[in-house]
Amino acid sequence: xxxxxxxxIEELHELLVSKKVTPLELAKEVIEEIKRENTNxxxxxxxxxxxxxxxxxxxxxxxxVFWGIPFVAKDxxxxxxxxxxxxxxxxxxxxxxxxxxxxxxxxEKKAVLIAKTTLDELAMGGTGTTGHKGITYNPYDPTHxxxxxxxxCGSASIVAQGIVPFSLGSDTGDSVRKPASYxxxxxxxxxxxxxxxxxxxxxxPSLDHVAYFTRTVKDAALVLNVLAGxxxxxxxxxxxxxxxxxxxxxxxxxxxxRIAYIxxxxxxxxxxPILDGMNKIKDIFVSLGASVEEVSIDLxxxxxxxxxxxxxxxxxxxxxxxxLDGIKFGPRIGEEKTYQEVMMKARTAGFSELIKxxxxxxxxxxxxxxxxxxxxxxxxxxxxxxxxxxxxxxxxDAIVTPCGGIxxxxxxxxxxxxxxxxxxxxxxxxxxxxxxxxxxxxxxxxMGLDDxxxxxxxxxxxxxxxxxxxxxxxxxESKLDLKNIYAKKVGE
Amino acid sequence: MNFEAIIGIxxxxxxxxxxxxFSSGKVSFGExxxxxxxPLDMAFPGTMPIVNKQAVINxxxxxxxxxxxxxxxxxxxxxxxxxxxxxxxxxxxxxxxPIGSKGYVDxxxxxxxxxxxxxxxxxxxxDTCMQHHMADCTLVDYNRAGTPLVEIxxxxxxxxxxxxxxxxxxIRSIVVFxxxxxxxxxxxxxRCDVNVSIRPCGSDKYGTKVEVKNLNSIANVQRAIxxxxxxxxxxxxxxxxxxxxxxxxxxxxxxxxxxxxxxxxVDYKYFTEPNIIPIRLSDKFVQDAIDxxxxxxxxxYERYISLGLSEDEAxxxxxxxxxxxxxxxxxxIDSSKAKLFWNWINGDILAYLNKNNLSINxxxxxxxxxxxxxxxxxxxxxxxxxxxxxxENMVIDNASAIKIADELGLxxxxxxxxxxxxxxxxxxxxxxxxxxxxxxxxxAVGFLVxxxxxxxxxxxxxxxxxxxxxxxxxxx
Numbered sequence: 001x002x003x004x005x006x007x008x009i010e011e012l013h014e015l016l017v018s019k020k021v022t023p024l025e026l027a028k029e030v031i032e033e034i035k036r037e038n039t040n041x042x043x044x045x046x047x048x049x050x051x052x053x054x055x056x057x058x059x060x061x062x063x064x065v066f067w068g069i070p071f072v073a074k075d076x077x078x079x080x081x082x083x084x085x086x087x088x089x090x091x092x093x094x095x096x097x098x099x100x101x102x103x104x105x106x107x108e109k110k111a112v113l114i115a116k117t118t119l120d121e122l123a124m125g126g127t128g129t130t131g132h133k134g135i136t137y138n139p140y141d142p143t144h145x146x147x148x149x150x151x152x153c154g155s156a157s158i159v160a161q162g163i164v165p166f167s168l169g170s171d172t173g174d175s176v177r178k179p180a181s182y183x184x185x186x187x188x189x190x191x192x193x194x195x196x197x198x199x200x201x202x203x204x205p206s207l208d209h210v211a212y213f214t215r216t217v218k219d220a221a222l223v224l225n226v227l228a229g230x231x232x233x234x235x236x237x238x239x240x241x242x243x244x245x246x247x248x249x250x251x252x253x254x255x256x257x258r259i260a261y262i263x264x265x266x267x268x269x270x271x272x273p274i275l276d277g278m279n280k281i282k283d284i285f286v287s288l289g290a291s292v293e294e295v296s297i298d299l300x301x302x303x304x305x306x307x308x309x310x311x312x313x314x315x316x317x318x319x320x321x322x323x324l325d326g327i328k329f330g331p332r333i334g335e336e337k338t339y340q341e342v343m344m345k346a347r348t349a350g351f352s353e354l355i356k357x358x359x360x361x362x363x364x365x366x367x368x369x370x371x372x373x374x375x376x377x378x379x380x381x382x383x384x385x386x387x388x389x390x391x392x393x394x395x396x397d398a399i400v401t402p403c404g405g406i407x408x409x410x411x412x413x414x415x416x417x418x419x420x421x422x423x424x425x426x427x428x429x430x431x432x433x434x435x436x437x438x439x440x441x442x443x444x445x446x447m448g449l450d451d452x453x454x455x456x457x458x459x460x461x462x463x464x465x466x467x468x469x470x471x472x473x474x475x476x477e478s479k480l481d482l483k484n485i486y487a488k489k490v491g492e
Numbered sequence: 493m494n495f496e497a498i499i500g501i502x503x504x505x506x507x508x509x510x511x512x513x514f515s516s517g518k519v520s521f522g523e524x525x526x527x528x529x530x531p532l533d534m535a536f537p538g539t540m541p542i543v544n545k546q547a548v549i550n551x552x553x554x555x556x557x558x559x560x561x562x563x564x565x566x567x568x569x570x571x572x573x574x575x576x577x578x579x580x581x582x583x584x585x586x587x588x589x590p591i592g593s594k595g596y597v598d599x600x601x602x603x604x605x606x607x608x609x610x611x612x613x614x615x616x617x618x619d620t621c622m623q624h625h626m627a628d629c630t631l632v633d634y635n636r637a638g639t640p641l642v643e644i645x646x647x648x649x650x651x652x653x654x655x656x657x658x659x660x661x662x663i664r665s666i667v668v669f670x671x672x673x674x675x676x677x678x679x680x681x682x683r684c685d686v687n688v689s690i691r692p693c694g695s696d697k698y699g700t701k702v703e704v705k706n707l708n709s710i711a712n713v714q715r716a717i718x719x720x721x722x723x724x725x726x727x728x729x730x731x732x733x734x735x736x737x738x739x740x741x742x743x744x745x746x747x748x749x750x751x752x753x754x755x756x757x758v759d760y761k762y763f764t765e766p767n768i769i770p771i772r773l774s775d776k777f778v779q780d781a782i783d784x785x786x787x788x789x790x791x792x793y794e795r796y797i798s799l800g801l802s803e804d805e806a807x808x809x810x811x812x813x814x815x816x817x818x819x820x821x822x823x824x825i826d827s828s829k830a831k832l833f834w835n836w837i838n839g840d841i842l843a844y845l846n847k848n849n850l851s852i853n854x855x856x857x858x859x860x861x862x863x864x865x866x867x868x869x870x871x872x873x874x875x876x877x878x879x880x881x882x883x884e885n886m887v888i889d890n891a892s893a894i895k896i897a898d899e900l901g902l903x904x905x906x907x908x909x910x911x912x913x914x915x916x917x918x919x920x921x922x923x924x925x926x927x928x929x930x931x932x933x934x935x936a937v938g939f940l941v942x943x944x945x946x947x948x949x950x951x952x953x954x955x956x957x958x959x960x961x962x963x964x965x966x967x968x
Contacts, residue, residue, distance in 0.1 A: 078538045091537070098531055100538060199538040205766035233516075235540050237769055316766060319572050322581020323535035327632070339576035339630070366572070366761035375763065 002029040006162035006486050009219045013065045023068030023112060027054035030070040030114050033163045039137040041154035043075040044083045044116040054112050065222055066109035073168040074155045075116040076123050078199035079103055082113075086201050087131030088121045090330040090350025100199020101231050102168060102210055109226050114164065117154025121352055123170055123203045124317060126178060128153030129411065130354050138182055139487035140453055146408040149179035152213070156183040159213040162486035166214045166223050172203045173309050174403075174432035176211035177444040177458060181403035184446045184454025184485045185213045186473070188220045191463045192439025193239035195224075196231030204316035205237075207309070207436040215484045217445060217474040221246035224466060241464050249467040250474045255289030257472065260396040263294040264302055265431060268424035270405040274455055277448040278402055281457055284479045285400075292400075295392055302427035304381050309433045310358075311365045311378035318362030324350065386438040393440075393462045398472050403444050403456045404429050435460050441469040446482035452490055454482075493729065495690040497721045498698060499650035503663055505642045505673045506619060506681040507550050512638035513618040514541030514584060519640070521679065525633040533621075533638045535579040540767045543568075547640040548591070548773070550672040551616050552781040554642055555592030557666045557788055558611050562778055563591050566771040568616075572761040576630065577620040579637050587762045590615035597666070599658040609659050610647040617641050642672070648687070648698075653717035657710050660684055664710070665789045668813055678708050686713065688720045690728070699724070699734060704748055706740035716741040720748050792816070799823065799830035809834065814852045822859040832866045833859075840883055856890045857883075865893035872906040872953040873897070906953040908960070911944075914952065915960045918943050919968070929965045937961050 004012065004026060015021050027050050034045060054068065061067040073079065076086045078096035080103075085091045099107065106113070120130040128136040128150035138148035139161045148156055152169030156176075159167045160183035169176040171189040180187025189211035200210055210227065214220045224246045231238040261278070269275045282292045324330050326346025333345040351359070365374035392399055405428035421429075435442035440460050447457035457476070461469045477483050509519055515532035532539035548566065555562050569587040592614030600606045621637035623630050644663060650656050664682055668675040675682045684707045689699035704720055707713045719741075724734050739748040787795075789810045796806035809819050815837065822833040845852060865882055868874045874882060874897060885896045897903050905911065918940055919926065928936040937958065944957045 076537075078536070084537075086537070094537075096536065096538075098536070197538075198540060201537040202767075205540075233542065235767075236542050237540075237767060315763065319570055319582050319761070319763070322572060322574065323537065323579065325574060325581060327576055328534055328579065329537070340574075342576075343574055363761065366763060368759050368761075371763075 002033050004029055005033065006215075006484065006489055007165060008216050008484055009065055009069055009165045009214070009222055012069055012165060013067070016068045017060055017062050019060065023054040023057040023110075024051065026068060027051055027070055027112050027114065030163055033161075034115055034158070037158070037161060037163065039139050039148070039157040039161070040133060041117050041136050041157035042115050043085055043087060043118050043131075043133065043154065046079070046082050046113055046115055049082060050112050050114045053107075057110055057112075061110065064109060066106065066111040066226060069111045069166075070114045070164045071106065071111050071166050071168070072115045072117050072155060072158050072164055073103060073113060074119050074123075074152050074170055076119055076170060076201040077103055077116075077168055078201070079113065079116065082116065084116065084201075085132070086122045087119045087133060088350065088352075088355070089132050090324045090346065092132065092331075094329060096199070098199065101196035101234060102227050103199065105226055115158070117152075117158060117167065119154060120151035120175075121355055122201065122317070122321065123151040123172060123175060124313075124355060124358055126150050126173065126175065127411075128179065130352060132352070135411065140183065140490065141408075145410055146453070147182060147411055149182045149409065151175040152179055152211070156180065156185060156187075156213055159183070159185055159215060160487055162215070162488060165219055166212055169211050169213060170200055170203070171209045171211035171436065172207045172313060173430070173436055176213065177432050177435070177442060177456075178403060180213060180444040181454070181456035182409065183213075184449070184456070184482070184490070185215060185444070186217055186220045186446075187211065187213055187444040187456070188224065189435060189442045190224060190228065190466050191239070191441050192436075193237050194241075194441075194464065194466065195227045196229070196235040196238045198231055198234035198238075202316075202320040204313035205320065206316060207313055207433075209436065209439075215486060217443075217470055217477045218247070218250060220443065220473075221250060221470045228466075239464070244467055246467055246470055249471045252471050253289065254285065254472065254475050257285075257290035257398070258396045259285050259290050259292045259472075260295045260392050260399045261292055262302075262399065262401055262431075263296050264299045264424075265401050265428055266294070268299075268405055268428035269402055270425075270428075271407045271450070271455075273407060273448055273450040274402050274405065277455065277457065281400065281447065281476060284476060288475055288479075293396070295396070297388055297392075299423055299427055301381075301385060301388065302431055303423040305385060305433050305437070306426050306430040308378045308381045308385070309430065309436075310361065311374055312382060314358045314362030315366050315375050316362070318359040318366070321359070326350075382437045385434055389434050389438050389440070389460075390462075393460075397461065397468060399460045400472075401431060401458050401460070402428070402447070403432065403458050407450050407453055407455045432458060439463060441466045443469050443473050445473050445477055446480065446485055449482070449485075449490060454485065454490070494693045495721070495725050495728070496693045496695075497651055497717070498648045498689045498691065499652075499656055499717060500648035500687045501646045501650060501656060501659060502685045502687075503644045503660065504683045504685075505554075505644065505663075505667045505675070507547055507640040507642065507672050508674055508681075509544055509546045509550065509640050511544060513544050513547055513616065513640035515539075515638055516542075517638055520635070521681075523635055525631070525635060528635040529637070533579065533634050535581070541568075541584055541765070543768060543771065544640055547616060549781040550640075550670070551591045551614065551642050552778055553670045553785040554644070554667060554672055555595065555614050556782045556785065557670060558592065558595035558597055558614065558644070558663075560592035560595030560611065560614060563589055563593070564773045564775070564778060565589070566591065566768075566773065568765040568768045569762050570765050573758055575620070576632065577623050579621060579634065583617060583620070584765050584768075585617035585643075586615035588764070597659065597662045599655065599662050601658060602654060607655065609649050609655070612645045612647050614642055614644045617643060642667075653714035653721070656686065656717050657714040660710050660713050665810070669786060669789045669792070671786045677710065680708075683707075684713055686717060688717055688724070689734070690721055690724045700736050702734060702736070703738045703754075704741060705738060705751070708743075712741055712743065715746060716748055719746065723748065792820075796830065799827055801830060801834060805834055808838065812852070818852050818855070818859070822862060825859050825863055829863065829866055832870070833862070836862060836866065840880070844887055856888070857886050858890055861886060861890055861892050868893045868897065872955065873904050874902060875904050875950065875954065877950075878902045878904055903951070904953050905948065905951050906956055908956060911952055911956055912960055912964075914944055914948060915940075915957065915964050918947060919961070919964055926965060926968050937965070940965075
């Protein structure tokens with residue numbers, strides 16, 4: 001096993017600066033670990049590119065903590081000259097001609113991209129099972145019985161194995177923050193517009209966020225320092241708000257902070273250790289001088305988040321993926337006589353059944369005759385949810401919730417089972433999408449371990465108060481003894 | 493039975509901005525196929541639209557020229573449909589909130605009357621790519637994909653082919669003079685779709701609408717509509733209903749031919765473009781766009797009339813944009829000479845250009861040198877024929893008229909004293925002419941002036957000579 005497993009960005013930086021290891025040696029070790037990993041987390045290993053880049057890093061940059069740091073990226077970020085498939089057959093041969101802004105920024109900082117990771121096909125799913133390479137497993141579960149979640153399954157797995165200190169993901173409903181929970185990671189989704197989405201393959205742009213995994217809150221702050229900032233020549237929705245130093249407020253006292261728990265969510269928790277965790281955290285907050293109060297959101301509204309999310313995201317997705325039509329992207333099957341046949345054959349062969357179903361849902365809800373009833377109604381509900389969340393955050397500094405109500409989620413064949421679930425389960429398993437509806441900073445951090453299986457708590461704050469979010473997360477992390485956990489360490 | 497035609501026109505105008513509506517791709521015509529293409533133009537995954545500021549300025553200017561209400565908030569929508577010329581699988585347009593709404597344009601008809609045509613909306617959108625259909629395949633050129641367009645939709649208030657032609661001409665003049673587009677119908681930078689239906693006079697119900705596409709000149713707009721109106725009338729008189737369909741104009745047969753039957757309208761599944769946050773335009777931005785707008789044809793017309801041109805002359809000078817620019821440069825130097833500039837441009841300059849197959853853009857003579865020639869002629873320092881000679885030299889090396897006349901030794905003598913002495917000596921040499929003049933034979937004057945010109949080798953100002961001869965004869 002590599003000596004560099006489980007090291008944070010800071011720790012690796014010290015080793016690199018003191019020349020105990022070179023970027024090239026580190027990259028080689030990471031590549032070997034990735035070749036050995038057995039969770040099916042990798043789409044493309046960029047071995048040649050990584051070694052080439054790492055071997056060019058000869059001048060130590062003491063002030064640049066990302067110098068020579070290895071990372072992996074979800075395979076829905078465009079990487080110049082490196083295959084980018086979004087885990088979909090329709091893009092299985094696609095090699096972008098440009099780098100996503102986040103990839104370019106990390107390259108500029110001389111972090112080393114080692115591999116592209118698996119995802120639920122086109123990021124549309126939350127199970128880690130629907131990519132064209134099959135199921136991605138949870139490194140915490142050698143029996144391969146329980147999900148790591150998705151859609152950013154591969155990026156979660158590689159960081160949860162301790163192979164690299166951070167990885168890029170994307171979060172449209174909870175696609176980073178939910179797998180972070182199943183994999184005991186820090187999963188950060190900043191405000192909408194805080195990080196440029198240029199080069200992130202769109203799923204539902206009004207909900208899409210660049211997000212990422214680390215194993216410590218401090219590393220999460222370091223990563224945002226690099227990724228945040230306007231990119232108006234590529235992404236008109238990127239924010240021009242100044243980017244603060246996210247390390248600055250990390251250690252501030254929580255004295256006087258007002259924390260909101262959501263009563264209906266806590267009541268919907270199924271597994272006792274999660275409830276115990278929430279109570280423990282409440283005690284920690286109080287011991288740090290913060291106050292915790294329960295507020296209420298109508299359970300019917302919480303249960304409406306999932307269908308609302310489905311309608312909006314599927315509607316936007318059907319439009320965003322209309323470019324994959326076999327003319328420019330996607331397989332040319334052959335024997336086509338008309339352009340319609342080119343499109344039909346490519347899309348029939350290129351997308352899985354689940355994706356096609358979502359496109360149908362999306363199209364259906366956008367039809368002129370259905371828009372009022374479905375798409376526009378979903379927009380109204382989104383607005384009601386956003387107003388409610390912002391109302392709570394006008395009186396409280398943060399909303400703190402469990403990431404889900406169940407610690408272990410077994411693989412089940414039917415992904416569409418959620419519509420058969422009761423309101424409580426609907427609410428507790430899907431509420432993180434509130435953060436996407438409102439575009440708020442939202443961070444998941446480990447809250448507990450149940451017989452070696454991790455689960456996270458989530459902290460959500462007002463728009464563009466990422467510093468506040470990190471501050472609260474950092475204070476909790478320092479009291480929870482779950483900092484920088486990874487599968488092998490917990491296993492021992 | 494008499495029928496009334498109901499005609500509405502949708503005009504797509506390609507803007508000649510530097511870059512595309514939502515990408516930094518170059519807007520240019522006649523380039524190698526697929527060389528003016530950025531990742532967004534081909535809908536590469538992860539690319540996002542950035543609104544072209546100049547396109548917005550252009551849309552504001554045209555909206556203003558069409559007397560429209562201008563929305564100070566920009567909203568864009570997606571129009572979703574699959575077609576092989578549509579890279580993204582949707583077009584970004586302004587369905588819900590067009591930048592311009594509720595405007596009008598006044599057109600002048602052949603009988604001298606004028607008519608106001610109301611305009612429903614003007615919105616910005618992006619062009620599709622160009623397809624070239626070959627025998628066994630279709631080639632796709634993405635150079636055009638994403639070119640900024642404005643679409644201008646009239647109310648169905650047009651009643652004849654003539655009105656339609658005047659309307660399209662008015663719109664074309666506006667987009668050309670605001671420098672938004674070159675307005676070339678034959679090259680597709682201004683494209684018309686015409687909706688034609690007819691109904692019995694006096695009826696307030698609309699008939700079945702037929703759309704006519706592929707109209708590549710203003711004359712064809714009129715021809716197609718005239719044909720279509722009579723085709724529909726013949727059908728109805730025979731008791732055959734008009735079918736809802738799309739037709740195109742066949743230039744050779746001079747008739748409209750069926751392209752496709754219109755089945756149920758396509759459901760475009762419009763929704764707000766999520767990658768463009770609504771953009772608030774400040775009052776100042778809108779006002780600046782309007783204030784800095786190049787002068788419209790109608791404004792130029794008024795100015796030319798005030799400078800002393802006739803209506804025909806003013807109109808004539810608005811036909812060709814390059815010629816118009818040259819004229820404006822001349823007038824800018826000395827507006828009191830507008831009429832003389834007009835004469836030169838439409839006389840010797842145009843003749844010279846036509847003879848040598850040149851455009852005004854290739855014309856070497858600068859307005860200030862042209863002015864120097866006009867002034868010399870006006871002062872009588874050059875005879876008309878001498879002026880021509882100077883002009884012939886000027887078109888080669890663009891020197892001032894004074895310099896050329898000097899080099900050619902062409903200066904005309906307008907010195908009254910010197911001419912008077914010449915007049916006196918010539919009259920003395922031809923006493924019979926004095927007798928003839930006194931007997932009422934006016935042609936004696938012409939004879940004497942001719943002798944004076946001959947004696948001076950043509951360098952004497954003939955008007956002055958003429959005047960002095962008459963005065964001298966009267967005194968004798």
